[in-house]
Amino acid sequence: MAHLRVENLTKTFHAGGEPVRAVGGVSFTIERGKTLALIGESGSGKSTVGRLVLRLVDADAGRVHLGDVDVLSLPPHRVRAQRREMQIVFQEPFESLNPRMRVADIVAEPLVIHERGLTKDQRRQRVRDVLDEVGLVDYGDRYPQGLSGGQQQRIGIARALITNPSFVVLDEPTSSLDLSVQAQVLDVLSQVQERHGLAYLYISHDLATVREIADDVAVMYRGEFREVGPVAAITSDPRDPYTRLLMSGFLSVDPREAPAPLQSAPARPGVDLNEPGCVFRARCVHVAEECSGTDLSLSPVGDTKMLRQVRCVRHDELAPAPDDVPRSGADPTCPPPDRQER
Ligand SMILES: Nc1ncnc2c1ncn2[C@@H]1O[C@H](COP(=O)(O)OP(=O)(O)OP(=O)(O)O)[C@@H](O)[C@H]1O
Ligand SMILES: [Mg+2]
Structure with missing residues (x-):
């Protein structure tokens, strides 16, 4: 399980x-x-998913199990104890580090909250071990402002690891860092994952880092998964029209790049997204009658052992990608006239 x-x-x-x-x-x-x-693009709900799972935000509905623990049913006084099992690393390392505290104290703080029984020496040893894991064993006496962005993020990782969690949400942990530093931080994350068997939920705008670190990927659009499954399968053979645009490189969801065509292009008029139907139908070039009227659920794709799922009802009929990738200059989000009239 x-x-x-x-x-x-x-x-x-x-x-x-x-x-x-x-x-x-x-x-x-x-x-x-x-x-x-x-x-997924900004506002698609990625961070909210992470926060709901950690109970930093209350869910309206749903279930979350971590091992044997039914996380959403825990009474409030037990949520805190559960947090040592499930941690988070944020995008902006500096903002989550108190500038007036030494690195060793910042990293030790969760232990003070969660493991009051430890002696000072035991706590100091744990801090040393975890700083060693992130490659900063000699930095305990420093202050965060004296460190580089990559080092600050490694402190953020050490702080998340100190309670020995089994699950960590990584909310864009490298997106404020330079490319070369990103690689180092991803390496540290992979190493500690392997050593401790950590489960990661990795939130990102950046397909390149997703390919590097993830086993599976879920593509989010307007609070829903468009497609979910193994990274290699989804990047090489995307089935959902939205995923296909993303994987083709035509669409970027990275806010640091020029506005994604999808975000800047007007949606087709006359489509009321409050009515049931595919939430991508106002912008999809493959739109047809069956895309409106009922909300779509994810359905399995291909070999079910791979646990691949896709939202688009027409995924079986579409030509293999990348045939529908528009030639440069064409607007992928604006359907040809014959489609518009349907
Ligand atoms: N605490 C909140 N109160 C009200 N609306 C919120 C709150 N948190 C998130 N939202 C809204 O929920 C939607 C999803 O937000 P979320 O932060 O999960 O997106 P995201 O995919 O993480 O975006 P980004 O890539 O910009 O971080 C957005 O429309 C956002 O404005
Ligand atoms: Mg976010």
């Missing part, structure tokens, strides 16, 4: 104005020692 099991996780935010359906029923599993990546 998989270590982390998430079923039908759902969250709508009501913060004034229109309610925002941030996560619309996602399900996935992660084995020990494995990484599932969530990739």
Whole structure:
């Protein structure tokens, strides 16, 4: 049985104005020692999934099991104890490190909260061990502002590891770093994963790092998974039209790059996304009648042992990718006129 099991996780935010359906029923599993990546454009719900699983945000519905623990049913006073098992590393390392504390104290802080029984010497040894794991054993007496971005992020990782978690959410852990430093941090993450059999939920905009670190990937769009399965299968043979645009390199979800065509192109008029149907239908070149009227669920693709699933109802009929990748200059999100009239 998989270590982390998430079923039908759902969250709508009501913060004034229109309610925002941030996560619309996602399900996935992660084995020990494995990484599932969530990739998708800004606002697609990736961080909310991570926060719901960790109970940093309350879910509207769904179930989360970590090992034998039914995480969403824990009473509030037990959530804190559970946190040592499930940690998070954030995007901006410096923001999560107190500039007035020494590195050793920053890293030790979760132990002070979660393992009060340790002696000072035991605590010091644990800090030393974990700093050693991230390659910063001599940095305990330094302050965070004296460290490079990559070193600060390794401190963030050490702090997440010190309670010996079995599951870690990595919320864009390298996106504020230079490319060369990104590689080092990903290496550290892979090494500690292997050593401790950690399950990772890796959140990213960046397909290249997803290919490097993840075993499985889920492509998110408007709070839903479009497609989920092994990274190699999905990157080489994407089946969902949205995933196909992403994997072809035509569409980028990286906010550091020029605006993605999908985000900048107007959606087809007259499509009310509050009505049931595929949430990508306003922008999809393959749209047909069956894309409206009922909400779509994920269906299995190909060899079911691979546990691949796709949202598009037409995935079987579409020509193999990359035939539908538009030639340069063409707008992939704007359907040809004959499609528009259907
Ligand atoms: N605490 C909150 N209150 C209200 N709305 C929220 C809250 N957190 C997230 N949202 C909304 O939920 C949606 C999903 O947000 P989320 O942060 O999960 O996206 P994301 O995929 O992580 O985006 P990014 O790539 O920019 O980090 C967005 O529309 C966001 O504005
Ligand atoms: Mg986010």
